[in-house]
Amino acid sequence: MNHRFVFIGAGNLATRLSTRFQEKGFSIEQVYSRTEDSAKALADRLQTAYTTSPEDIISDADIYFVALKDSAFQEVLPKLDIQNKLLVHCSGSMPLSSLEAYSENIGVIYPLQTFSKKREVNFSEIPVFVEANSPENEKKLLQVAGAISEKATVLDSENRMYLHLSAVFACNFVNHFYTIAGELLKSKNISFDVLHPLILETSQKVQAMEPAFAQTGPAVRFDKNVIAKHLNVLREFPEFGNLYEIVSESIFKFHQNK
Amino acid sequence: MNHRFVFIGAGNLATRLSTRFQEKGFSIEQVYSRTEDSAKALADRLQTAYTTSPEDIISDADIYFVALKDSAFQEVLPKLDIQNKLLVHCSGSMPLSSLEAYSENIGVIYPLQTFSKKREVNFSEIPVFVEANSPENEKKLLQVAGAISEKATVLDSENRMYLHLSAVFACNFVNHFYTIAGELLKSKNISFDVLHPLILETSQKVQAMEPAFAQTGPAVRFDKNVIAKHLNVLREFPEFGNLYEIVSESIFKFHQNK
Numbered sequence: 001m002n003h004r005f006v007f008i009g010a011g012n013l014a015t016r017l018s019t020r021f022q023e024k025g026f027s028i029e030q031v032y033s034r035t036e037d038s039a040k041a042l043a044d045r046l047q048t049a050y051t052t053s054p055e056d057i058i059s060d061a062d063i064y065f066v067a068l069k070d071s072a073f074q075e076v077l078p079k080l081d082i083q084n085k086l087l088v089h090c091s092g093s094m095p096l097s098s099l100e101a102y103s104e105n106i107g108v109i110y111p112l113q114t115f116s117k118k119r120e121v122n123f124s125e126i127p128v129f130v131e132a133n134s135p136e137n138e139k140k141l142l143q144v145a146g147a148i149s150e151k152a153t154v155l156d157s158e159n160r161m162y163l164h165l166s167a168v169f170a171c172n173f174v175n176h177f178y179t180i181a182g183e184l185l186k187s188k189n190i191s192f193d194v195l196h197p198l199i200l201e202t203s204q205k206v207q208a209m210e211p212a213f214a215q216t217g218p219a220v221r222f223d224k225n226v227i228a229k230h231l232n233v234l235r236e237f238p239e240f241g242n243l244y245e246i247v248s249e250s251i252f253k254f255h256q257n258k
Numbered sequence: 259m260n261h262r263f264v265f266i267g268a269g270n271l272a273t274r275l276s277t278r279f280q281e282k283g284f285s286i287e288q289v290y291s292r293t294e295d296s297a298k299a300l301a302d303r304l305q306t307a308y309t310t311s312p313e314d315i316i317s318d319a320d321i322y323f324v325a326l327k328d329s330a331f332q333e334v335l336p337k338l339d340i341q342n343k344l345l346v347h348c349s350g351s352m353p354l355s356s357l358e359a360y361s362e363n364i365g366v367i368y369p370l371q372t373f374s375k376k377r378e379v380n381f382s383e384i385p386v387f388v389e390a391n392s393p394e395n396e397k398k399l400l401q402v403a404g405a406i407s408e409k410a411t412v413l414d415s416e417n418r419m420y421l422h423l424s425a426v427f428a429c430n431f432v433n434h435f436y437t438i439a440g441e442l443l444k445s446k447n448i449s450f451d452v453l454h455p456l457i458l459e460t461s462q463k464v465q466a467m468e469p470a471f472a473q474t475g476p477a478v479r480f481d482k483n484v485i486a487k488h489l490n491v492l493r494e495f496p497e498f499g500n501l502y503e504i505v506s507e508s509i510f511k512f513h514q515n516k
Binding site for chain 1: 327
């Protein structure tokens with residue numbers, strides 16, 4: 001019961017989530033993606049069927065997982081014919097209500113992690129947040145989420161939005177700063193590898209202490225000399241210089257007000 | 259020979275570095291700090307002597323480690339009487355030449371890591387960058403650095419500055435974004451702990467792939483819907499909203515130009 005899934009979307013999240021479900025004994029009956037290449041790639045990985053036409057999505061699966069970018073919901077979902085089957089999205093920033101027009105049974109399974117097609121993650125550690133439009137649907141989804149993670153809990157749409165936003169800072173923006181660090185090193189032919197231990201330690205530190213207490217560097221010390229030297233180097237990289245100033249000021253203000 | 263050290267400075271870096279040297283059999287003869295509290299705290303930890311007067315720093319040690327904030331160099335160093343003993347600073351952003359006025363034997367040992375007094379780090383993995391004003395001094399410092407880390411190499415002042423700047427992005431700025439993420443969650447009474455797996459994975463991902471390839475999130479997808487929703491939430495946090503816009507734009511531009 002509730003074991004036959006369809007994946008609508010074949011990106012990073014769909015790939016990791018569907019693979020994990022399959023490992024845990026669920027059956028992925030079909031994969032939809034707008035493009036043949038990605039539909040086929042995921043279907044091949046899962047050894048299942050695929051389609052690039054929303055109209056051809058099968059009607060008799062138990063749960064339909066929508067792992068599309070938010071802006072694609074309205075293109076794809078009106079074309080489904082799923083006869084009130086359980087329709088679930090995986091987006092941090094879409095409310096549960098975004099599915100109301102498409103089924104009487106709706107929910108959310110939101111795994112809080114960054115996914116890449118090629119990189120395995122330890123799914124059992126990932127917090128997974130569940131929401132549904134009825135106690136029965138919530139129970140079903142908690143079971144399904146509990147099968148892939150030890151950290152499945154219920155969370156409403158508004159809180160999920162905050163979670164997603166905080167994840168953008170803690171992951172996407174962080175990764176961009178890794179990228180900038182790498183670009184600066186590249187300009188001097190220094191390998192990004194030298195930053196590996198620092199990057200790991202920075203992330204491990206905040207597993208044990210609050211990040212505000214872990215803050216180090218010239219901005220929190222208000223070390224004007226160092227800041228001036230860095231800005232001087234960054235004259236070659238004006239956009240990074242702009243970010244440097246704004247983030248340094250934010251660090252200083254935040255810690256001054258504490 | 260070369261085993262008797264003095265530490266000028268008693269902050270995070272001085273604490274971790276002197277402790278590591280002591281573990282490896284070097285003798286810390288004295289600690290200087292401007293404030294009694296921090297001088298005594300580090301001296302107690304090392305079971306050694308301390309002073310708060312630069313004039314009272316002993317003259318007969320082998321190597322003097324300057325672990326002061328850059329702006330304190332000029333207050334403290336002119337008061338030393340170290341008779342051309344090997345004077346070494348540990349700053350990413352100060353050139354070797356900043357020590358020229360104070361000894362004929364000068365160098366740099368710069369460990370690329372974030373240090374906290376209370377947190378141990380795996381020193382043998384930390385890249386340590388060495389510079390000196392003569393082959394003899396360089397050789398001495400490579401030996402000393404090689405005793406505490408498996409990754410000791412020579413790097414000149416200009417390259418070290420780029421390294422330090424990249425570390426500010428990859429560590430200090432990253433940590434500030436962890437802090438902001440925590441503040442956003444705190445406003446909804448959600449524990450920062452839910453971000454732990456995401457933060458770890460984000461840092462581990464770039465040990466295996468270039469950060470530009472690891473980039474995920476609404477900005478790189480140019481998902482305007484999500485960005486608009488996040489900015490709407492951030493109206494309550496105008497300063498974080500400003501950062502959000504600027505960093506998102508930087509991500510988008512960087513990846514568009516690739």
